[in-house]
Amino acid sequence: MNIKNEIKLIEKNKFASCIPLISADKSELLADVKAAVENGCDFLEWRRDYFMKGAILKPEEELNILKEIKKRMKTQGLIYTYRSHLEGGAYETADAIREASIKTAIESDVADYVDVELESNDLFLARIRDVIKNNRTQWIASHHNFNRTPNTQEIEKLYLSMEAKNADVLKLAVMPHTSEDIRHLIIANLLHNEGSKSPMINIAMGSLGGITRIAPELCGGSMTYVLGTGKTAPGQMNLVEIIALREKLGLI
Numbered sequence: 001m002n003i004k005n006e007i008k009l010i011e012k013n014k015f016a017s018c019i020p021l022i023s024a025d026k027s028e029l030l031a032d033v034k035a036a037v038e039n040g041c042d043f044l045e046w047r048r049d050y051f052m053k054g055a056i057l058k059p060e061e062e063l064n065i066l067k068e069i070k071k072r073m074k075t076q077g078l079i080y081t082y083r084s085h086l087e088g089g090a091y092e093t094a095d096a097i098r099e100a101s102i103k104t105a106i107e108s109d110v111a112d113y114v115d116v117e118l119e120s121n122d123l124f125l126a127r128i129r130d131v132i133k134n135n136r137t138q139w140i141a142s143h144h145n146f147n148r149t150p151n152t153q154e155i156e157k158l159y160l161s162m163e164a165k166n167a168d169v170l171k172l173a174v175m176p177h178t179s180e181d182i183r184h185l186i187i188a189n190l191l192h193n194e195g196s197k198s199p200m201i202n203i204a205m206g207s208l209g210g211i212t213r214i215a216p217e218l219c220g221g222s223m224t225y226v227l228g229t230g231k232t233a234p235g236q237m238n239l240v241e242i243i244a245l246r247e248k249l250g251l252i
């Protein structure tokens, strides 16, 4: 099946916005897609873990919903995320269930990216990477820490490990508690970013992390996740606020 003409890429060091969709059911989801598209964001992220409390869908149902989302999108790209509860997912869902859904999303040729945690179970990840290899959908390798900010060496290790596994995009979302945490995160991002071809996404969550959401391209990243109908992480702002702040800072 070939629904999409080309992949919408996350470009290195180039600002892009993404609205996570945390809709509970199909009618809410399609309404949220419409609102997000009208909002003018660059990417939509279907947070599948929020959908129907993580209920199992048959592959044809999953595919059908993906196509319905796609039909309503304009120039946006689609990120498919079935987040593990170990890294902030909405519900505890067995890996086997997530794996089947993620594979359907990759093979659908509708999702531009799947966001899958770097520190997933080895076999689970190996099987997903195998499917990615044979399809056009790209892999955002992610690491989330809602409690703390890893130190610079730990961050570099994570990025190296993502690259060693052939991730297409390297993504980190962490929780800072001090301005030192932010400095360490930005230094680690900038240093890795300089020497790497991979596009990167790096977010400091919470009230201290605003700069990484307003000006990600100055912090070694590219994507900012903005508020849709609900928050998926602390510190998210809406796109209008972000654009106003970027204008004030002379970034646009």
Ligand SMILES: O=C1C[C@@](O)(C(=O)O)C[C@@H](O)[C@@H]1O
Binding pocket: 020, 045, 047, 081, 115, 142, 144, 173, 203, 205, 225, 226, 232, 233, 234, 236
């Ligand atoms: O991991 C990320 C980043 C995020 O957690 C944020 O901090 O904005 C929001 C999530 O929806 C997304 O998958």
